[in-house]
Amino acid sequence: MxxxxxxxxxxxxxxxxxxxxxxxxxxxxxxxxxxxxxxxxxxxxxxxxxxxxxxxxxxxxEIALLLSLENKPGALMKVADTLMKSRINIKCGYCTPSREGKRAIVVLTVSNTDKALAILRNQSLDEF
CATH class of the missing domain: 3.30.2130.10 (VC0802-like)
Structure with a gap:
C-alpha cells in the first residue's frame, strides 16, 4: 500500500x-x-x-491485508474480534462488496502484520 x-x-x-x-x-x-x-x-x-x-x-x-469475507452482518466484526483477542490493532480499513455482491473485499493495515497473517491463515475466512 x-x-x-x-x-x-x-x-x-x-x-x-x-x-x-x-x-x-x-x-x-x-x-x-x-x-x-x-x-x-x-x-x-x-x-x-x-x-x-x-x-x-x-x-x-506499508503492508496491507486484503481479505475476502462473506458479505453478511457480523463478518468483519469476527475478524476484528479475532485480531483484538490477539492484541493486534487495526490502524486503517476500508471495504466494498465484490462485483457479484456475495463477498466483501476488505483492506486492513494492522499493528502486527506478520502475526495477523499467521492467525488469519489458520482460519477459513468463510467462517467469519
Whole structure:
C-alpha cells in the first residue's frame, strides 16, 4: 500500500493513472481537519514506487491485508474480534462488496502484520 500526503494528491493521481498506467485496486482518501491522505492499493508496487520517485512525490509504504469475507452482518466484526483477542490493532480499513455482491473485499493495515497473517491463515475466512 502506498500513502501520499494531501499536498500531492492530484499530482500523484496524474502520475500513477495516466503517465505510467498503474492499476489502482483500491483507494481511501479520508479528510481529517482539512488534511487528507491518499492510500492506494496498487497492482504493481515497483512501478508505482518508481513513478512517484521520478515525479519527486513524497510517499510511504506499508503492508496491507486484503481479505475476502462473506458479505453478511457480523463478518468483519469476527475478524476484528479475532485480531483484538490477539492484541493486534487495526490502524486503517476500508471495504466494498465484490462485483457479484456475495463477498466483501476488505483492506486492513494492522499493528502486527506478520502475526495477523499467521492467525488469519489458520482460519477459513468463510467462517467469519
Amino acid at each position: 502506498v500513502s501520499i500526503g494531501s499536498h500531492s494528491l492530484g499530482e500523484a493521481e496524474k502520475v500513477l493513472m495516466s503517465e505510467v498506467s498503474v492499476n489502482i485496486k483500491a483507494f481511501s482518501a479520508p479528510e481529517v481537519m482539512g488534511t487528507g491522505k491518499l492510500r492506494l492499493l496498487v497492482a504493481d508496487l515497483d512501478s508505482a514506487r518508481a513513478a512517484l520517485k521520478a515525479a519527486k512525490i513524497k510517499f510511504g509504504e
